[in-house]
Amino acid sequence: MSLNKLTDVFVSVLEIEQDEVCDQLSYSEHPKWDSMSHMMLVAELEAQFDIMLDTDDIIDMSSFLKAKQILSKYGVSFDE
Structure with a gap:
C-alpha cells in the first residue's frame, strides 16, 4: 500500500508514467525532477504520509530509492 502511495506521489508531481518510477529514478537524471518539483514532492510526501521531513532529509532525497529509505x-x- 505505501509503495503504491509513494509511486502515485511521484507520478502525480512529476507528471510521468507509472512505469518510469523505479529505484533508479533520480533528481540528477530526470528532466522533470527539478528544484521546484522537488519541493512539490516534499510537500506531497508530507501530506500523504502525515510526516514532517527535516531539512537534511529533504536535501538527501535524490532518488526514488532514497525517498523510500x-x-x-x-x-x-x-x-x-
Missing part, C-alpha cells in the same frame, strides 16, 4: 526513518513501511 528516508520515509522508512519516519515509520513508513514498504513491505508488500
Whole structure:
C-alpha cells in the first residue's frame, strides 16, 4: 500500500508514467525532477504520509530509492 502511495506521489508531481518510477529514478537524471518539483514532492510526501521531513532529509532525497529509505526513518513501511 505505501509503495503504491509513494509511486502515485511521484507520478502525480512529476507528471510521468507509472512505469518510469523505479529505484533508479533520480533528481540528477530526470528532466522533470527539478528544484521546484522537488519541493512539490516534499510537500506531497508530507501530506500523504502525515510526516514532517527535516531539512537534511529533504536535501538527501535524490532518488526514488532514497525517498523510500528516508520515509522508512519516519515509520513508513514498504513491505508488500
